[in-house]
Amino acid sequence: MTVKANDEQAWGKPMPAANLHAISVSIPTWHDATVIWHGESGICHKFPVGYPRFMLHFRVQQLANECLKQLDLDPHVYGCLPLCSSGLVEQCRAFLDRQWRLQQKKGAVLVDTRNAICTFGQYTVHAIIYPAEDASLAKGFWSKVGCGVSSRFADCCLRAAGIDAYDLPPNGPVDAAALSPASTLPGHYLPAEQAMEAKQLIRRRLVDILHDTYPADAGDHTIEYTRAHPSAQALTIDSVYLYNYGMSAIYAMNRLLYRASPKGRAVCLGFPFTSTLKSLEQLWDHCLFLGYGTEEDIDRLETELADPTRPTIHSLFCEFPTNPLLKAPNIRRLRALADQYDIPLWIDTTAGGFSNCLLLPYVDAMVISLTKLFSGGCDVTGGCLIVNTARSHGRRMQHALSVDGGDGLPAYEDNLWCEDAVVLEHNCRTYVERAARINRTTEAIADYLCTHPKVASLHYPKYTDRALYDAHKSVDGGYGGLLSIVLHTPEAAQAFIDAIPCAKGPTFGTNFTLVCPYTVITHYFEADWAAQYNVPLQLIRIGIGLEDVEQVRGWLDTAFAATPDPPSCAHTTV
Incomplete structure (x- = not known):
């Protein structure tokens, strides 16, 4: 399969191109990535689309502005987050109040939140209103909780109210003519009225x-x-809960465990997203x-668990494998500790492709x-929480989600538009x-990269903690479609990013290969801290798509040709 390179994608253009609901944005150079975080001239606000939790889609911002108009509030004085339920408004209020308490020592001003209901045709929007100066706190809920409305929801609301015109940022990289209208779904999709059937099919x-694992x-x-x-016999569609983002599934699990034991501690093993x-x-x-996720970190965890003077641990979380280092923690050992101390063990299996490994029997819950x-498709978001009701914690989670989350009401609320x-x-x-094809292509690319002299280290499950990963790899499973490389210097990484002629931007798992300077995008202001955990500035994450091996290798060869020769030091796999 030959896929045209996306080098024609200029900075700030949606990926996929011209898609109103694209969830990635072209960031073609190292400088472009740093500009985003430096915030030059409010540059982020000129993006019409982007990864939805990190950048408000322009139709969502337009919906927020229309809510302020309905409420007769000055947008220079107030901000608005449009949400799709009153329950989310209460969660947002609790989140904001907690952030104020955490920042009170720094002289923060209490967030003055009010909720209001706005109508757009037959649709209802639950708005959280806050003082404009508290925008960064409010948007923290949007990005870290992942419960914001989608661009399709916003578009439906606006169109129902007769607001068809796109209010795009001025002087931005995209004009209205460059975005395809999306008032109706193509014929090969299920009609929107059959959404419940679609959700059942997904589950x-x-x-x-x-x-099948x-x-x-x-x-x-x-x-x-x-x-x-x-665990296999107990797995049914009633074990699966759908969310509008993977992060909202993670937040829901966190909230569930926290509400059950608010005085306890949570553990994160390994360096996660x-x-x-x-x-x-x-x-x-x-x-x-415990950011290294090593056996030594598990030793430390065991010591903490055995110490009765330490706060009790009520949540044990890890990724398998981790993003971006693709490390595999010792799940069997974690399971033994979870059993010994009666702790819920839950994992995120997104990075490796959840179908590649048999993990459900070991955990109480899984998020994807x-x-x-x-x-x-890179044009829709979603997430899920799957509970293992063969385990006692899994059964309690299912009861809380479906029957009583602690206040007499189910903790789960279906907000997937x-x-x-x-x-x-x-x-x-x-x-x-697609998963099988991408597994094969990625393994071939990793085999090529593992001895490349311009690669200082390769992070990929086949070469990173392979024995721990293989212990859970399913019969037909592979090593996933994600890998990371560390080049010898940040200058080499910059040359590589600038030269590689494929799509460059946030997210992974897309049908097209997508590359990003991971540390620059995600840890720019904490680069020294990330480097302590082997996530240096020159780490580049590569999500392999459906292209042929030859095409991907050709792109890599082009990038390496522009990369300076390394100093005389050994190549390593980790």
Whole structure:
């Protein structure tokens, strides 16, 4: 399969091109990535689209402005976050109040939140209103909790109210004519009225894919877990809860465990995606971060658990493998500790592709960002939480989510917008075939990179903690579609990023190869801290798409040709 390179994508253009609901944005050079975080001339606000939790889509911003108009509030004095339920407004209020308490020592002013209901045709928007000077706190809820409305929801609301014109940022990289209208769904999607059917199909596919990670019971007693195991038998669509983002699934799990034990501690083992760690740290009063995820870190965890003078641990979280280092923690050892001390163990399996490993029997719950490879289309967001009711904590989680979350009401609220569900259902129909193809291509690319002299280190499960990863790799599984390389110097990484002629921007798991200077984008202002955990400035994350191996290798060769020769030091895999 030959895919045209996206080098024609200029800075700030949506990816996929011309898609009103694109969830990535072209950041073609190293300088462009640093400009975003330096905030030169309010440059972020000129992006019409971007990764939805990090940048307000222009239609969402337009909806927020219309809410302020309905409420007769001055947009220079007040800000607005449009949400889709009163429950989310209460969660946002609690989040903002907690942030004020955390910042009170620094002289922060209490956020004056009010909620209001606005109507747009047949649609209702629950707005959280805050003083404009507290915008960064309010948008922290949007980015770290992931409960904001989608661009499709905003577009439907605005169109229902007759507001069809696009209010794009002035002097930005995109004009209205460059974005395709999206008032109706293409004919090969389920109609929006069938959203509930779409959600059921998504849940059924997730269950079927997870069932397939279990080996068939062929009488081989050396196989630890088969499809006859209670965790496989207990897995049904009632075990699956859908969310509008992977991060909102993570926040929901955090909130569930925190509400059950607010005085306890959470543990994060290994270096995770930046928003995940911040979500843990901002909700729990005490979060133990064991950022290397090594056996030594698990030794430290064991010491903490055995010390009765330390606050009790009530949540044990890790990624498998981690993003961006693709490390595999020792899940069997974590499971043993979780059993010994009666702690919920939950994991995020997004980075490696959840179908590649058999992990459900070991955990109480699993979270997955469906935005990534499950969708692949880069035009819709989604997430899920899957509980393992074969374990006691999993059963308690299901009860809290479906029956009583502590206040007599179910903790789960379905906020996945109908059109997003329909698009996600369409995109995920080909997940199994795409995942297999991308596994093969990525492994071939990793084999090429592992001895490349301009690569200082390669992070990929086949070469990173392979024994720990292989212990859970399913019969038909691979090593996933994500890898990271560390070049010898930041200057080399800059030359590489500037020269590689493929799509460059945030997210991964897309049907097209997507490269980003990961540390620059996610840890720019804490680069020294990230480097302590082997995430240096010159780390480049590469999400492989559906292109042929030859095409991807050609792009890499072009980038390496522009990269200066390294100093005389050894190449390593980790």
